[in-house]
Amino acid sequence: MRKPDVDHANPLARTMLAKLDYDQLTNCMRCGFCLPACPTFRETGLEPESPRGRIALMKAVVDGIMEPDQAFSNQMNHCLGCRACEPACPADVKYGQLIEQTRDAIEDHAEHGVAVKGLRSVLFKSVFPNRGRLKWVGRSLAFYRKSGLRAIARGTGIMKLFPKPIRDMERILPAASGKGVVERIGTVYPAKGEKIARVALFRGCVMDVLFSKTNVNTVKLLSEAGFEVVIPDAQTCCGALHAHSGEMDQARELARVNVRAFQEAGVEYIVSNAGGCGALLVEYDHLLQDDREYGESARSFAAGVVDVSKLLIERGRLPAFADANASEADPVTITYQDSCHLRNVMRSADAPRQLMQRVSNVRFVEMKEADRCCGSAGIYNVTQPEMAGQILERKMEHANRTQANYLLTSNPGCLLQMKLGVDRHGVGDRMEVKHVVDFLYERFAGAREESD
Secondary structure (H helix, E strand, C coil): CCCCCCCCCCHHHHHHHHHCCHHHHHHCCCCCCCHHHCHHHHHHCCHHHCHHHHHHHHHHHHCCCCCCCHHHHHHHHCCCCCCCHHHHCCCCCCHHHHHHHHHHHHHHHCCCCHHHHHHHHHHHHHHCCCHHHHHHHHHHHHHHHHCCHHHHHHHCCHHHHCCHHHHHHHHCCCCCCCCCHHHHHCCEECCCCCCCEEEEECCCCHHHHHCHHHHHHHHHHHHHCCEEEECCCCCCCCCHHHHHCCCHHHHHHHHHHHHHHHHCCCCCEEEECCHHHHHHHCCHHHHCCCCCCCHHHHHHHHHHEEEHHHHHHHHCCCCCEECCCCCCCCCEEEEEECCHHHHHCCCCCHHHHHHHCCEECEEECCCCCCCCCCCCCCCHHHHCHHHHHHHHHHHHHHHHHHCCCEEEECCHHHHHHHHHHHHHHCCCCCCEEEEHHHHHHCCEHHHHHHHC
16 A cells, blocks of 8 residues: 655654555554453553554554654553564554564654663674674673672672662573583584484574573484584574664664575574574564565575474474473473464464473473563563563463473573562472473483483
8 A cells, every 4th residue: 555645744753654564554454353462451451552552653643643752652662562463463464563663763763861872882783793792791790690799799789779670680690601502512513313404503692691501402402303403603693672672774784694694504494492583583584675685585594494392393303301300190390481472473382382291290281371471572671660560470470370390481581581570479499480492401311311
């Protein structure tokens, strides 16, 4: 559909008119199927807090009916971007693309203070895309944990100088490292037994600093299942945090780097173990659709992206999994928190559950509303702590009812958010939060033999 011929006086409105996909705006039928799927609408009951309401606001601005003000920008940034509305939408409206295009336009005209502008520049341009700086961050966090500085910071009250969301994250800080998966096991890892396929691991940026052990376990589990794994060292950050924060040009540049790196690897699949990363990787075709040089390569790249659980279930030669510390009479109880992007974008909700149910001496309990967002949403729990806290509280009510020994998930952001929930509720002595891959790897015979 042709865009409206409107001469906008407002600069933001002009930018939105140029950047938004008007066909997607007009595809919304206002049926309301998205309302019960939306976390912010469920918490507030307000129409503007729903996908339908936000699309109406976007269209009103583009059509020249409404002037976008700070309240408009705040409403767009209040969306978690979980995209639960998309599977619920009978018109297949690409809401995720619309909200990212809108935030991109907003960021073009945002008037950040010096501190915020500097922090965004450092994180988005200098840290996430740079392996050397990420390693430095990992080494610094590891030193902070091991040297006694953490105890000093807490004991002297220095942490009270930081905002509460930062204090919360510091409490649940995982064992960071300056050594990523490549430094630990190299760039090529052979398949055990007859090779099924040659695949590549997308190691991520935060994932390879805070959860490098999970990356290693992912490679070893794929190897046990019959896959040769390569880890292209030229790969970089996926760009998801950039895209969600209105830095689309930077996201596209990172996508180009990754497309080149994996194209040269000569692999059948590109494996992700982080739902948030995978959701953007699988949409590189859209991200680079207007790029003459990389458009075709991006389509091929996106078609090869798969979550590790789905690959293992559909093509893997799976080992036997069993919890050695449990029995059929006294099984370990586990539950699962869906990664929104894995479920709603990559559409891989069943595979992790199928894997978990293959473990002997384990009882799987489905958590009520496991498909609902936990409130992490990238850095949402830092930028929107009040709403994130409300959503997490509801999630923990359901998690506690399962009486699970392990709460499993498939995304680092979800993992940290659920760790925070367990910490706040004081149930860490009976409930441990783990990545699905780590839980599985620790429960197959080969892993037990390696640890003996």
